[in-house]
Amino acid sequence: MKITLAHGSGGLQTSELINNVFANRFSNPILNQMEDSAVVEGAARIAVTTDSFVVNPLIFKGGDIGRLAICGTVNDLLMRGSIPRYITCGFILEEGLDSKLLETVVSSMADTAEEAGVVIVAGDTKVINGEGGMYINTAGVGFADEKVNCASANCKTGDVIIVSGNMGDHHAAILSNRMQIENNIQSDCAPLVEMVKNMLEENIDIHAMRDITRGGLATVLNELADASGCMMEISEELIPVAKDVKSFSKILGLDPLYMGNEGKLTAIVNAEHADRALEIIKGSRYGQNAAIIGRVTEGKGVIVNTHLGGRRGVGVLMGEGLPRIC
Amino acid sequence: MTDIKDIIDYLKNYNGENISIMEVCGTHTAAISENGIADIISDKIKLVSGPGCPVCVTASAYIDRLIELAVAENTCVVTFGDMIRVRGSKKSLRDISAEGGNVVMVYSPLDIINLAEKNRDITYVFAAVGFETTTPVYALLLKEAEEKGIENIRLLTALKTMPQAIEQVYYAGKCIDGFIAPGHVSVITGSDAFIPIAKKLSVPFAVAGFTGEELLAAIYALVKSRGKGIVINMYKSAVTDKGNDAAKNMVDKYFMPCDAAWRGMGIIKNSGLILKPGYAHFDAGSKDLTEDIMFNKGCSCGEVVSGLKSPAECALYGNICTPSSPQGACMVSTEGACYHYYTNRRK
Incomplete structure (x- = not known):
């Protein structure tokens, strides 16, 4: 069955849908x-x-727009040290969308919400003219403990920078799909509830957390450095990138530092807690490739120490990037 | 001495005469910046960026023409990402796209085939800029368009060739003691293509790959070969002496040499390629796009791509000209010298 404008009319077909x-x-x-x-x-x-x-595309290796819509909002809630509880979702469907495809996406959303421990409490559907596309908006609410104060402006000199896994997987998976390049790269799209919950339960002193989506690690670290008035100093050799993503990005002239992820975070942690935080992340689902990649120092912006012993500054993502990645 | 540690030690502690080495190619500029190489080697070895960023050397008249095409009826401009943000005399393709012009960004020129097959009543114009490396892909595109009988594809060409520009840069005044020859260009032309100019200028050329190690090895070789008019091929895994004949033949089939306008450098004789008369029906009006008006009169793009000024010596650099508000193409392109000096804080 194809979705038609009647499915958005508010009448019989809408309630059937x-x-x-x-x-x-x-x-x-x-x-x-x-x-x-x-x-x-x-x-x-x-x-x-x-x-x-x-x-675009709606279904890709390692995920689909439904899983993405839950993970994106859940991870944003987690990054302030809150535990996600409720989600709402609004669907905008284009006429001509295959209802089987919609069912696949909706099932995937339900599974991901269950995995993330959130309840979908409200929703809406509209149908517009188009070519069978689909857009989803989700909003979420998380509960935040009074003693947790996790914010971009809280990074301090001496803090340790941790990333929860390999950079660039989602970006490379989407791009491979669009360019019809056959490889085994999968999107990392995932809810990061377990690792964050475990850190909070052990009272790890997390000063800031961000999920590393569009713009990549370089952009996120620049934003943190700006907000906190400090410098982020990282080592090229310590940044985890999967071998196939490394080769793929090399061929296309992309820098994994600027490539988007959908299931990775960076945590800026009190140095005394850094080793334990890393252990917790590594022991959690989706965290096995986590690594300490650098430190917060005095200064401005982001500096990468290269493997040859040089230093280079790294700015925020400039230019068009890759459109419609999430 | 082949060990990279020894090479780094030598270059770090170099205390001989001052020496200037130009990396011609924009991808080398990027790699040098990304590896922090200027930071590793002695201050007595100066690295100077050259004219090898295709977007940076495109004259304003070319971009103005793209903008005209983007608003023409049933016409769509197709381009690589970098070109979108470069301003012509007034506007960029991004500006015109926001105003309702038709501009599509692609990763490969061959993507235009799918677009053109799907929408036969729209004429797709590819912004065909590039050097010896990219031109064969445009030739392939034309071959495929011919074979499939696709008639709604055009090229707006600003294609350039390297040796003549390198010569102009050399004679422009700055003393260059060695050139890191463009690696990708050399894959097509072969390393021998640089022998005549190396001999003529009595300056060494090292054909190099793109890793930090390969670039350090090339710099080392150039320091050691100072004053010799030789070509050293250090990228033998990809570059042969004679180059890629199949690619050269494809280019010769569709294109012929012409004089070309280089942004800020003027017209350089025989430094461009244009469609042959037999294929003129694929041309979107590429002739005589020589006018070169800087959007900002203070822009030093011409001096920067000629190695006459380092980016920091441009009055606009870092204050009104930054990657988020670029005044000239060198600050826009991910192969541009200013962009890399700024974002990587290269000295």
């Missing part, structure tokens, strides 16, 4: 009430975020 595609997959006591809004339990401090997903 909701019942057949969304309701059974997203079923939970809050959503099942089918009210105009969800009323949920709260906390004294909450984190709130929203993100829209326009990735």
Whole structure:
């Protein structure tokens, strides 16, 4: 079946679509009430975020737009040291979309939400003219403990910079798909709940956390350096990049430092806690390739120590980058 | 001495006469900056960036023509990413795209085939800039268009060839004691292509690869060969003496030499390629695009690509000209000298 404008009319076809595609997959006591809004339990401090997903193609090696839409919002909530609890989702479907494809995406969202421990409490669907595309917006709420203060401006000289795994996988997977290049590169699209939760439970003194999405590690570290008024000094040799991504990016002239990920974070951690933090991340799902890559020092911007003993500055991503990566 | 540690030691502690080495190719400029090489070697060895960034040496008239095409009826300009942000005399392709012009970014010129096959009533114009390395791909594109009978593809060419520009740069005044010859260009032309100019100028040329180690080895070889008009091929895994005949033949089939306008450097005789008369139906009006008006009159792009000024010596560098507000092409392109000096804090 193809999605038509009638599925967005608000009438019979809309409720059929909701019942057949969304309701059974997203079923939970809050959503099942089918009210105009969800009323949920709260906390004294909450984190709130929203993100829209326009990735092309809709399904790629290692993930799909549905998994991405959950992971993106869940990871954004985690980065402030909050535990994600509720998610809402808005679908904009283009006429001509195959309903089987939609079902695959919705199932994947439900599975990922379950994995991440979040409940999908509200949703909406609209249909527009187009060529069978799909866009998803998710918004999320996380509960933040009073004693956690994880923010971009909190990095301090002497802190240790950790990344949770290999750089550039998602970017390389999407680009391979678009360029029809056969390889085994998979997107790293994943919810990072376990590693963050475990660090928070052990009271690791995390000063800042960011997920390393569009713009890559270089851009994220520059933003942290700017916000905190310090320098991020990292070593080229310590930055983890998978062998096939390294060769792929070399051929295309891309720098993994600027390539996007969808399941990687950088944590700026009190030096005394750094080894334990690394152990925790490495012991968590999606964290086995984590590494300490450098330190926060006095100064401005980001400096990379090269493997030959040189130093180079690294700025934020300039230019067009790769459009519609997430 | 072949060990990289020994080479680094030698270059770090070099205390002989001052020596200037030009890396001609933009990809070498990028690799030198990314490996922090200027930081490793002695201050007595000065590395100077040359004219080998295709976007940086494109005259404003060419970009103005692309902009005209982007707003022409049923026409779409197809380009590599770098070109989108370069301003002509007034605007860039990005500006015109935001105003509703038709501009598409691709990674390979061959992507235009799919576009053109899908939308037969739109004329796709590829912004065909580049050196000896890229021209064969445009030739392949034309071959495929001919074979498939695709009639809605055009090229707007600003294709350039290296040796004549290197000669002009050498005579422009700065004393260059050695050239790191462009690696990718040499894959096509062969290293022998640089023998006549090396002999004529009595200056060594080292054909180098793109790793930090390969570049350090090339710099070392050039320091050691100072004053000798020789070509040293240090990139034998990819570059032969004679080059790639198949690629050269493809280029000869479709293109012929012409005088070319280089941004800030003027017209250099026989330093370009243009479609042969038999293939003129593929041309989107590439002739006589020589006017070269700097968007910002203070821009020193011409001196920078000629090695006459280092980026930091341009009055605009780092204050009003940065990668987020580039005034000239050298600050836009990821192969541009200013872009790399700025983002990598190269000295």
